[in-house]
Amino acid sequence: MMISFAVAIVPMAKPSFIRAEQPLAPDLAADCTALGRGAASRCRDIVFVVNPRGANGKTGKEWKKLLPHLRSRLGSDFNICESLTSGPCHAIDITREAIREGADAVIAVGGDGTLHEVVNGFFWGGKPVSNNDQSVHTTALGLIPLGTGSDFARTFGRKNDPHDAIERISKVSAKAGYYASRYKKFGKLCYVIGALQAFFGHYNQDLKIKVDNGGWDVYPLVTALCIGNAKYFGGGMKITPNGHPSSGTFEVVVLQDFKWYEFVLNLHKLYNGTHLSVKNVSSRSASSIEIEEIVSTNSIFVQSDGEYLGFLPKKFSILPGAIEMIC
Secondary structure (H helix, E strand, C coil): CEEEECCCCCCCCCCCCCCCCCCCCCCHHHHEEECCCCCCCCCEEEEEEECCCCCCCHHHHHHHHHHHHHHHHHCCCEEEEEEECCCCCHHHHHHHHHHHCCCCEEEEEECHHHHHHHHHHCEECCEECCCCCCCCCCCEEEEEECCCCCHHHHHCCCCCCHHHHHHHHHCCCCHHHHHHHHHHHHCCHHHHHHHHHHHCCCCCEEEEEEECCCCEEEEEEEEEEEEECCCCECCCECCCCCCCCCCCCEEEEEEECCCHHHHHHCHHHHHHCCHHHCCCEEEEEECEEEEEECCCCCCCEEEECCEEEEECCEEEECCCCCCEECC
16 A cells, blocks of 8 residues: 655745655765856845766766756856765755855755655745745756656756756756565656555555545545646656646545456556546545544555655645745
């Protein structure tokens, strides 16, 4: 049984600000290497948060190839800081420190997992992080897709092209997910492999769901429950086809009483977004949602953007307009 999140960010849409708080990085400067022409006060500051181990090391290699173009395109107008992550949650620390130091933008370089951590870095204790001088200055969020999956970029119709992302920046004047992480070497196919493996030993569960602080609704024999305010998940599955980052709501899609062969037969519909017409698939919108088991088993995976978040029960809610997004 899994509960999944098609990439969720605010206002782009990630509702996943429930990761345990981590200590801040001792000093952002210690993690950064200047790529531009130096720290001139009239230049804007951009921090690029790079996961060099993403996509089995491909992200780091592609990032090195991208640097000359990055320098030539942005180096004359921006102070550019490269910060390489060293492990889980490091991107969260880097992002928080960058915002507190007044960075104009923090750019996630990698896949949806890196973006997931960077977005969470915009928050502390459920509230937006502010810069040290408490001015009205805000830090924008950007993305250069260089990871295994780029589902969030797909929602905006973006090509998986880092050069295209740089051009946009220059204008700034879960169980299947758990298993999929073990098959990254297979690229996007890893999500299908992970989902199929998740079915082995799987059994449906009875859940109760509370939407927008209303009453509890019972959903028997739930195979998967997917929440998102973007359309894509799992390397291109259009799992929440009505979701959009600017809507202010999640789309909640529930699959009930599915067998493994039914999943295979309907896989193409998950990719083109027509699965809502399939029997035992339902959809609704919500600005907040709570999910609990009818009978607690502590065995239902919850994952967001490929990041493992533990088990049920969980509550998720939208924070509208919380982040300025470079689109």
